[in-house]
Amino acid sequence: MLSISNLHASIGTKEILRGLNLQVNAGEVHAIMGPNGAGKSTLASVLAGRQDYDVTSGSVLFDGKDLLDMAPEERAAEGIFLAFQYPIEIPGVSTTNFLKTALNEIRKYRGQESLDAVQFLKLMKEKMKLVNIDQSLLSRSLNEGFSGGEKKRNEIFQMAMLEPKLAILDETDSGLDIDALRIVADGVNKLRSPERATILVTHYQRLLDYIVPDFVHVLYKGRIVKSGPKELALELEEKGYDWIKAEAEAAV
Numbered sequence: 001m002l003s004i005s006n007l008h009a010s011i012g013t014k015e016i017l018r019g020l021n022l023q024v025n026a027g028e029v030h031a032i033m034g035p036n037g038a039g040k041s042t043l044a045s046v047l048a049g050r051q052d053y054d055v056t057s058g059s060v061l062f063d064g065k066d067l068l069d070m071a072p073e074e075r076a077a078e079g080i081f082l083a084f085q086y087p088i089e090i091p092g093v094s095t096t097n098f099l100k101t102a103l104n105e106i107r108k109y110r111g112q113e114s115l116d117a118v119q120f121l122k123l124m125k126e127k128m129k130l131v132n133i134d135q136s137l138l139s140r141s142l143n144e145g146f147s148g149g150e151k152k153r154n155e156i157f158q159m160a161m162l163e164p165k166l167a168i169l170d171e172t173d174s175g176l177d178i179d180a181l182r183i184v185a186d187g188v189n190k191l192r193s194p195e196r197a198t199i200l201v202t203h204y205q206r207l208l209d210y211i212v213p214d215f216v217h218v219l220y221k222g223r224i225v226k227s228g229p230k231e232l233a234l235e236l237e238e239k240g241y242d243w244i245k246a247e248a249e250a251a252v
């Protein structure tokens with residue numbers, strides 16, 4: 001589904017991703033961990049198509065198509081969901097209205113007809129039940145005055161509504177408390193399916209107690225320097241990153 005080869009990306013003159021490789025197949029959940037400043041959020045941003053990053057070499061294929069060649073809206077329409085894509089506060093725009101617009105834009109891109117009010121409401125109800133979100137939250141201005149947990153629930157709801165093929169969640173800086181962890185985990189687990197994949201960027205081993213990943217990767221200095229099964233996360237929790245850093249430096 002996603003194939004990242006030798007990806008290099010910079011901000012200004014600073015190279016942050018330095019030859020990153022990653023393969024994600026449908027049905028898989030990949031956790032990306034690593035020390036602060038390694039480039040985890042940069043990777044998520046580059047996949048989302050944020051403008052401030054220059055991709056200097058390498059390739060990213062999504063379902064065989066060149067992702068780097070697509071505008072952020074096209075990426076969304078192709079089925080990529082970035083959890084931090086929509087946490088912005090939009091005064092005067094409710095989650096409901098926001099999602100209706102987003103969903104119909106995506107459908108238009110795919111050559112599908114817009115959902116009418118009845119179909120949209122039906123979908124909303126189904127997904128509200130799935131992620132256990134309250135109607136009142138959805139009619140308020142998007143993210144305005146939302147608590148951390150409400151933002152998370154809202155984000156997961158958006159993900160459920162948009163039914164992405166590939167969801168990328170960057171949980172690094174969100175200061176998740178235990179309730180928010182459960183909300184995210186529950187949502188990701190419910191949306192797990194053989195057709196879908198998830199990339200979960202986190203430095204909380206705890207999150208991986210709830211979402212059991214198929215693979216764990218360690219990103220260090222802009223590259224994935226170690227990959228392993230879910231047990232790798234436990235090893236990292238126990239031993240920290242120093243041994244990985246030492247291994248990576250010795251390999252250079």
Ligand code: ADP
Pocket residue numbers: 011014016034035036037038039040041042043052172
């Ligand atoms: P992580 O998410 O793994 O903690 P980031 O991807 O956020 O790491 O950051 C990687 C490196 O890029 C860090 O050294 C950080 O300081 C730098 N960086 C990130 N964003 C910017 C920016 N907008 N301008 C300059 N440097 C940045």
Ligand code: MG
Pocket residue numbers: 036037041172
């Ligand atoms: Mg960081």
Ligand code: MG
Pocket residue numbers: 040041042172173
């Ligand atoms: Mg980060």
